[in-house]
Amino acid sequence: MAFPERFSNLPDYAFPRLRTLLDHHEPGGEPIVMTIGEPRHAVPDFVAPTLQAHVAEFGKYPPNEGTPGLLAAIAGWLRLRYGADLGPDRIMVLNGTREGLFDACMALCPEVKNGRQPVVLMPNPFYQPYSAAALSVGAEPVYVPATAATGFLPDYTALSPDILDRTALAYLCSPANPQGSVASRDYIAKVLALAEKHDFILLSDECYSEIWRDHPPVGALQVADEVGADPERVAVFHSLSKRSNLPGLRSGFVAGGPEAIARFRQLRSYGGAPLPLPVQHVSEKAWSDEAHVEASRALYQEKFRVADKVFARIHGYQGPEGGFFLWLPVDDGETAALRLWRETGVRVLPGAYLARDVAGHNPGKGYIRVAMVAPKEEMQRGLTQLRDCLYG
Ligand SMILES: Cc1ncc(COP(=O)(O)O)c(C=O)c1O
Structure with missing residues (x-):
């Protein structure tokens, strides 16, 4: 039987890998799960009556x-949040952003770029669907370090003209999963200028945009507007999963240039699953209400303060600017995750599972990712046990 080769080099997804690492060992205490980025604040009040x-x-x-x-409702939120004025032809709803980020390559990546195999840029470490998306269309994923040395964001401007001329699409995640870094206005403006010069599209994954420490992160649509970029240069992805604590609703959107959105719509009219109408009604309410988002953000901001206190004396600790992950330096992420599980029952993800080896080096290897999604007391207990076990 012949099967495609294009995904044969993909490692197993992070969570099955973690199960293989940990599950044949007994936890050292009552398990506290800090692995998955699944918000555990309350589902908003309007969900049940609207569905009903x-x-x-x-x-x-x-x-x-x-x-x-x-x-x-989405256009209204984009106006309120980013001052962006988009017609409905520039928005397409999605079953959460994961499938949209994956479909983006299928909808927008050309077969060849300047006569050669196209490149899709992505940060390293990164949200794992980006690489599978690139491979699905026969593009070459290029993993660009997003480490302490680069402010935990990829420095696309440092790439060779040869790579940039082959680049068709570039993923960016801000606030970043897993690093918690936030792209500045200036950073995004530079990437947009690069996109213009080398003719590629910026795919800006902004699903953590509403979870921030001090001030709301700037968005790529807003910067594109400010610098007068071609509207086709950028597509942004937003989700109700993190903003509204609704990861199970499966609701998000992509907004971008009219041509890009028309291509998304066409692709999804053949192969996509539209959102059930009751889910669309709930989503309309969620994009129209900021009170539930503010309440949830306040809880995350408390969690940031707890984490800052717990890790105050730990060398190299840097709390996230946005999102809800801690990206903690350790000698080796797998060894640390295993030890932590066996000695305390706290479950975290080795950073290497979120990154790719490039030239024999994995930029996530010396890290663990810790999701601050559990209720505050449970989270505080988990972080304290983690600190005492790994940094004591
Ligand atoms: C960086 C990033 N992008 C996108 C997603 C997808 O979220 P959803 O499909 O629930 O919108 C996630 C989920 O964890 C994520 O961490």
Whole structure:
């Protein structure tokens, strides 16, 4: 039987790898799970009554691109948050951003770039679907270090003109998973200028945009507007998973240039699953309400303060600027995760599982990723045990 080769070099996904590492060892205490980025703050109050009010609409096929009401709510939020003025033809709703980030390569990556195999740039470490997306269209994923040396963001401007001329798409994640770094206005403006010069599209994954420490992170749409970039230069991805504590709703969107969004819509009209109508109604409410987002952000900000206190004396500790992950330096992430599990029952992810080896070096190897999603007391207990075990 012939199967495709294109995914044969993909490592197993991070979570099955973690199970292989830990699950044949007994936990050293009551397990505290700090691995997955699944928000555990309350589901907003409007979800149940809205689903109930629209339950009969499960009996209908939903519109592919989003209901007019949902597209208008998203446009309203983009205006409020970024001052961006986008018509409905520049927005496409998604079943969460993961599938949109994956579909982006299928919808937007050309077969050849300047006569050669196209390149898709991504930070390293990175959100893992980016690389599978590049491979799915026969593009070459190029992993660009996003380490302490580069401010935990990829320095795309340092790449060779040869790579940049082959670049069709570049992923950026801000606030970054796993590093917690946030791209500045100046950083995004430079990437947009590079995109213009070398003719590629910036895919800006902003699903953690509403979880921040001191001030709201700037978004790529906003910067594109400010510098007068071609609207086709950037596509941004936003989700209700983190903003509204609704990872199980599966609801997000992509916004970008009219041509890019038309291509997304066409692809999804053939192969995508539109969001059920009751889910679209809930999503409309969620994009129209900031109170639940502010309440959740306040809880995360408390968690940042707890983490800062717990790790105050730890050399190399840097709390996140945004998002809800700690990216903690250790000698070796796998050894640390295993030891922590066996001695305390705290479960974290080795950083190497979120990065690729380049020239024999894995930039995530000396880190663990810790998700601050559990209720505050449980999280504080987990962090304190972690500190005493790994840094004591
Ligand atoms: C960086 C990043 N992008 C995108 C996603 C996808 O989220 P969703 O598909 O729930 O919108 C995640 C989820 O963990 C993420 O961490």
